[in-house]
Amino acid sequence: MQPRSARITGWGMYAPEGVLTNEDLARLVDTSDEWIFTRTGIRERRVAAPHETAATMGAIAAKRAIATAGLEADDIDMILLATCTPDYWLPSTAAFVKEAIGNRRAAAMDVSAACSGFVYGFATADAMVRSGMYRHVLVIGSELLTRFLDFTDRSTCILFGDGAGAVVLSASDEPGGGMLGAELTTDPEGAYFIWMPSGGSASPPSAQTVSRGEHYIRMEGRETYRYATKTLASTAVTAIERAGLTQDDIALFVPHQANLRIIEFVARSMGIDMGRVYVNVERYGNTSAASVPIALAEAVDSGRVQIGDNIVFVAFGAGFTSGAAVVEWTADPANGVRARAVVPTASVHLPADWRAAAPVPPELADILARRNGSALAEPEVPGSSQRGAPEPAEPVRAASGSVPPKVTA
Ligand code: UT7
Numbered sequence: 001m002q003p004r005s006a007r008i009t010g011w012g013m014y015a016p017e018g019v020l021t022n023e024d025l026a027r028l029v030d031t032s033d034e035w036i037f038t039r040t041g042i043r044e045r046r047v048a049a050p051h052e053t054a055a056t057m058g059a060i061a062a063k064r065a066i067a068t069a070g071l072e073a074d075d076i077d078m079i080l081l082a083t084c085t086p087d088y089w090l091p092s093t094a095a096f097v098k099e100a101i102g103n104r105r106a107a108a109m110d111v112s113a114a115c116s117g118f119v120y121g122f123a124t125a126d127a128m129v130r131s132g133m134y135r136h137v138l139v140i141g142s143e144l145l146t147r148f149l150d151f152t153d154r155s156t157c158i159l160f161g162d163g164a165g166a167v168v169l170s171a172s173d174e175p176g177g178g179m180l181g182a183e184l185t186t187d188p189e190g191a192y193f194i195w196m197p198s199g200g201s202a203s204p205p206s207a208q209t210v211s212r213g214e215h216y217i218r219m220e221g222r223e224t225y226r227y228a229t230k231t232l233a234s235t236a237v238t239a240i241e242r243a244g245l246t247q248d249d250i251a252l253f254v255p256h257q258a259n260l261r262i263i264e265f266v267a268r269s270m271g272i273d274m275g276r277v278y279v280n281v282e283r284y285g286n287t288s289a290a291s292v293p294i295a296l297a298e299a300v301d302s303g304r305v306q307i308g309d310n311i312v313f314v315a316f317g318a319g320f321t322s323g324a325a326v327v328e329w330t331a332d333p334a335n336g337v338r339a340r341a342v343v344p345t346a347s348v349h350l351p352a353d354w355r356a357a358a359p360v361p362p363e364l365a366d367i368l369a370r371r372n373g374s375a376l377a378e379p380e381v382p383g384s385s386q387r388g389a390p391e392p393a394e395p396v397r398a399a400s401g402s403v404p405p406k407v408t409a
Pocket residue numbers: 030031032035036039040115154155158194219220221222224225228258259286288316317318
């Protein structure tokens with residue numbers, strides 16, 4: 001039976017403990033806190049610890065969203081995970097999240113639309129729930145960008161950080177609420193303005209591609225900036241029109257957190273006061289598909305969103321993709337406290353014979369280890385005293401509440 005609406009019932013986020021400041025980066029490349037802050041609004045970003053992956057971070061955000069919704073993991077019918085930094089090319093990162101949250105029945109797949117991925121996933125989830133296909137869909141944005149950055153390239157390595165955010169979209173028999181309008185666009189003219197040259201079928205990974213640094217994210221900053229300022233506004237305006245609303249009806253804009261200058265420019269061009277825009281880029285940098293759901297969770301938990309508010313998610317990214325969704329908020333913001341009971345532990349199993357290389361870029365490992373040993377501490381794997389990526393003697397099965405590798409945050 002078709003529900004009368006699809007509403008956000010849960011929200012949650014996770015940011016890893018390790019902090020990388022602008023001063024830290026100024027020791028690696030020719031840059032300064034002043035340059036980075038003035039041009040981007042970023043002061044610091046988070047860095048995942050060696051035992052963390054896009055799946056483990058996404059799973060913690062997901063568990064918090066499920067708790068906020070007052071649901072159990074097994075209530076989830078479908079997991080959509082937006083990422084451009086998956087654990088592996090194969091299988092999906094969503095499959096590992098399903099395991100890590102202890103869900104036994106959901107379908108799971110990844111969404112690839114770069115920084116717009118969460119908005120694309122959200123619009124897809126909305127269609128799935130409204131059609132009656134699923135009752136509860138988990139939409140996650142999770143990114144571990146610091147492992148795909150060239151820490152000799154000052155034009156990219158200063159911008160990105162790690163983290164995850166999630167929402168639960170649920171069928172409701174009440175009319176109204178949920179997504180009122182959306183706009184998704186893709187402009188392949190910009191396909192090579194943000195890209196990772198090698199690793200895919202067009203240029204399979206080899207010693208040569210690695211030696212040329214083609215496994216790192218490359219970006220034409222100025223072109224991307226121009227595109228972003230133009231498209232963010234037009235995408236948001238179209239979604240608001242589709243919702244039958246005007247800018248004045250929007251209580252809060254939750255934009256992709258790529259650059260404060262871009263956000264301010266777009267707000268000005270749309271005639272929106274910055275008081276109606278949620279900004280946290282100063283603390284997390286650009287977390288790609290995770291940035292909108294992280295900002296949403298923080299906005300709701302800090303009292304910036306009330307029942308009946310119309311809010312707008314708007315993002316842009318590689319592709320070039322862009323997406324906006326207008327949402328009427330219906331959940332009690334106070335439910336966010338339920339997420340506090342979720343301790344940040346999550347793990348996925350590894351094959352018994354797998355021996356991963358140390359995943360954290362050595363430049364970052366040194367900086368973070370010096371400042372805060374615990375942020376990059378390995379999880380304790382029972383029966384193993386070795387350092388490096390977790391190497392359990394037996395595949396480690398994750399189950400919410402009892403996870404062998406102890407991950408602290
Ligand atoms: O999620 C979507 C992903 N991407 C984005 O949203 C990024 C969009 N683009 C941007 O945010 C901006 O273009 C950047 C922040 C990346 C760069 O800012 P900009 O004001 O566009 O700088 P620019 O690229 O025009 O470079 C200006 C100067 C150059 O020096 P010259 O050629 O004028 O001598 C750069 O080499 O700044 C130099 N520069 C730096 N200087 C110090 C570039 N990066 C740095 C740096 N520190 N980190």
